[in-house]
Amino acid sequence: MSLQPVxxxxxxxxxxxxxxxxxxxxxxxxxxxxxxxxELSARLHVSRPxxxxxxxxLSHVGVLEVRRGDGTYVRxxxxxxxxxxxxxxxxxxxxxxxxxxxxxxxxxxxxxxxxPEDLRRLEGLLRNRDAAEDPADFGEADSxxxxxxxxxxxxxxxxxxxxxxxxRLRESLSAVREDRDLPEGGPERHHAVLxxxxxxxxxxxxxxxxxxxxxxxRALEDVL
Amino acid sequence: MSLQPVxxxxxxxxxxxxxxxxxxxxxxxxxxxxxxxxELSARLHVSRPxxxxxxxxLSHVGVLEVRRGDGTYVRxxxxxxxxxxxxxxxxxxxxxxxxxxxxxxxxxxxxxxxxPEDLRRLEGLLRNRDAAEDPADFGEADSxxxxxxxxxxxxxxxxxxxxxxxxRLRESLSAVREDRDLPEGGPERHHAVLxxxxxxxxxxxxxxxxxxxxxxxRALEDVL
DNA sequence: CAGGTGTCAGATGTCAGACATCTCGCGGTT
DNA sequence: AACCGCGAGATGTCTGACATCTGACACCTG
Numbered sequence: 001m002s003l004q005p006v007x008x009x010x011x012x013x014x015x016x017x018x019x020x021x022x023x024x025x026x027x028x029x030x031x032x033x034x035x036x037x038x039e040l041s042a043r044l045h046v047s048r049p050x051x052x053x054x055x056x057x058l059s060h061v062g063v064l065e066v067r068r069g070d071g072t073y074v075r076x077x078x079x080x081x082x083x084x085x086x087x088x089x090x091x092x093x094x095x096x097x098x099x100x101x102x103x104x105x106x107x108x109x110x111x112x113x114x115x116p117e118d119l120r121r122l123e124g125l126l127r128n129r130d131a132a133e134d135p136a137d138f139g140e141a142d143s144x145x146x147x148x149x150x151x152x153x154x155x156x157x158x159x160x161x162x163x164x165x166x167x168r169l170r171e172s173l174s175a176v177r178e179d180r181d182l183p184e185g186g187p188e189r190h191h192a193v194l195x196x197x198x199x200x201x202x203x204x205x206x207x208x209x210x211x212x213x214x215x216x217x218r219a220l221e222d223v224l
Numbered sequence: 225m226s227l228q229p230v231x232x233x234x235x236x237x238x239x240x241x242x243x244x245x246x247x248x249x250x251x252x253x254x255x256x257x258x259x260x261x262x263e264l265s266a267r268l269h270v271s272r273p274x275x276x277x278x279x280x281x282l283s284h285v286g287v288l289e290v291r292r293g294d295g296t297y298v299r300x301x302x303x304x305x306x307x308x309x310x311x312x313x314x315x316x317x318x319x320x321x322x323x324x325x326x327x328x329x330x331x332x333x334x335x336x337x338x339x340p341e342d343l344r345r346l347e348g349l350l351r352n353r354d355a356a357e358d359p360a361d362f363g364e365a366d367s368x369x370x371x372x373x374x375x376x377x378x379x380x381x382x383x384x385x386x387x388x389x390x391x392r393l394r395e396s397l398s399a400v401r402e403d404r405d406l407p408e409g410g411p412e413r414h415h416a417v418l419x420x421x422x423x424x425x426x427x428x429x430x431x432x433x434x435x436x437x438x439x440x441x442r443a444l445e446d447v448l
Numbered sequence: 449c450a451g452g453t454g455t456c457a458g459a460t461g462t463c464a465g466a467c468a469t470c471t472c473g474c475g476g477t478t
Numbered sequence: 479a480a481c482c483g484c485g486a487g488a489t490g491t492c493t494g495a496c497a498t499c500t501g502a503c504a505c506c507t508g
Contacts, residue, residue: 010461012280030395036488047463049273052490056236056277057284062308068489069471078391080308083384084286088300090381097379101329109321157318158325160307167302171254234490260459271492276461292460293500 011046015054018044023063023077033071034064087168093220095169100213102162103146107193107209108202109153118152119198126194130187143170145190149209152197182219185212235270239278242268247287247301257295258288311392317444319393324437326386327370331417331433332426333377342376343422350418354411367394369414373433376421406443409436 009017022028034040037055041048055072058064061084065075087095110118125145132138143166150162173182189212196205233241246252258264261279265272279296282288289299311319334342349369356362367390374386397406413436420429 012461016284030399038488049276050462052273053277053280055489057281060240060281060305061285062312066489067471069469069487071471071488076312076392076395078388078395080304080388081284083381083388084304086381086384088286094379094381097329097333098382098385101325101382104328105321105325155318155321157307157310157314158322160310161322164302164304164307168300171300171302175254236490262459273493274491279460290460291500293458293498295459295500 011050012053012057015040015044015046015050016057019054019058020063020079020081023074024079026077028074030074030077032074034074036071087165090172092169092172093217095165095172096213096217096220099162099165099169100210100217102150102158102165103209103213104206106146106150106153106155106158106162107197107205109155109158110149111197111200111202111205113154114152114197114200118148119194122148122152122194122197126187126190129190139170142184149193149197183215185215235274236277236281239264239268239270239274240281243278243282244287244303244305247298248303250301252298254298254301256298258298260295311389314396316393316396317441319389319396320437320441320444323386323389323393324434324441326374326382326389327433327437328430330370330374330377330379330382330386331421331429333379333382334373335421335424335426335429337378338376338421338424342372343418346372346376346418346421350411350414353414363394366408373417373421407439409439 019028019034022034028034035043037048037051040051044051055064055066059066059072061080062076063074063079065073067073114122122145125141125148129138129141129145132141146166147159147163150159153159189208193205193208193212196208243252243258246258252258259267261272261275264275268275279288279290283290283296285304286300287298287303289297291297338346346369349365349372353362353365353369356365370390371383371387374383377383413432417429417432417436420432
């Protein structure tokens with residue numbers, strides 16, 4: 001008989017779990033007003049600050065909305081926690097593959113929606129990237145170019161998703177691979193992305209974007 | 225001179241803003257232990273429960289990690305809040321475009337990684353989808369198929385991202401378009417996705433997946 | 449000397465109680 | 479019908495006290 005670690009859950013985590021379950025099950029539907037803090041405190045047999053901490057966490061991620069003096073409402077039943085938990089533990093390959101999906105979609109949309117000013121900006125950023133010699137400068141310039149492509153797509157949601165995942169990716173890389181740089185397609189592949197975007201060719205832009213990341217994924221397959 | 229609404233920020237929101245700024249600026253770097261609750265309370269001139277609420281919110285999204293008895297550490301500087309805020313306010317088109325990126329990437333990876341059992345499962349789900357008559361059943365079967373494709377990709381991060389965004393998409397749709405169904409590619413396009421996945425042809429699978437969503441995006445362009 | 453145990457300071461976790469401030473609904477007045 | 483004032487009920491914030499945990503350090507034993 002093997003002994004299992006005893007995990008004692010905090011009061012706030014227990015409240016969070018119950019609240020999530022209420023929302024997920026539809027007992028508290030989107031638009032509903034949930035019971036007040038005092039009532040939840042009494043019902044759940046925890047202190048009111050514990051209830052408040054749970055509510056604060058859920059309002060921070062957009063699940064609940066607190067209206068002072070009025071009550072607390074359910075704004076969304078889409079719980080981001082599984083995603084956020086997963087991104088904390090995701091392998092580099094997995095993050096790169098998601099990031100690739102963004103890169104490709106951003107390039108396609110950029111090709112459809114770019115303006116002359118966008119193109120000038122992208123050209124400048126690519127020049128910066130080509131000219132960067134110091135690894136920190138290079139990383140910055142590379143990120144700057146990719147992010148600008150995402151912004152050229154004119155889908156703010158895609159841009160924010162891109163930004164968040166890229167930031168996480170950078171952290172995972174520095175935590176694990178301080179000593180080793182992963183390869184990425186060189187200048188000519190980046191120029192090919194820009195050329196396809198300039199030509200307004202979405203399919204070519206998507207293919208070119210995929211070619212930029214391909215060496216990275218290949219290197220990850222070799223290492224893992 | 226126009227008068228502006230006075231927005232009074234709560235103590236907890238002010239603490240959150242300052243903590244975010246500390247993390248984003250690198251003053252509190254990943255791995256660092258931040259000052260304790262009592263110290264922050266004294267320094268920020270707010271009560272300790274206010275500090276606790278802020279810390280709870282940040283630990284909920286993975287930015288901070290609380291170790292009872294030890295202290296509170298910075299786990300990640302990648303703040304998901306801009307993304308989560310954006311997804312709350314995103315247009316249907318924007319969400320669909322991000323979802324499309326997932327669908328395409330999932331189909332491509334599924335083509336590379338599917339097993340015979342995956343294929344049997346996908347076939348069954350597609351049969352369910354074809355047979356569904358009631359709109360609620362149909363929506364469920366459709367989601368089931370798309371999600372199974374994402375799972376076949378064997379990238380858990382992609383699957384969770386897919387799940388979250390699709391849930392949000394569904395909520396946006398029911399909030400705005402209770403009375404109107406958006407078109408999606410019919411059975412033959414879904415079967416084409418499955419055929420490409422079965423054939424192990426990633427490019428064809430990606431193209432087929434894009435064709436499934438194309439009518440939806442076209443309809444959105446017409447409406448918006 | 450190495451390993452184990454106990455103690456303590458400092459950290460988070462939780463609570464009760466009190467008061468401040470806001471919102472909304474209702475009743476009364478014009 | 480529109481407006482105003484009031485009050486109940488809601489969230490917002492604080493103080494102070496105590497509980498529980500962690501890590502570092504000192505001490506003891508083999």
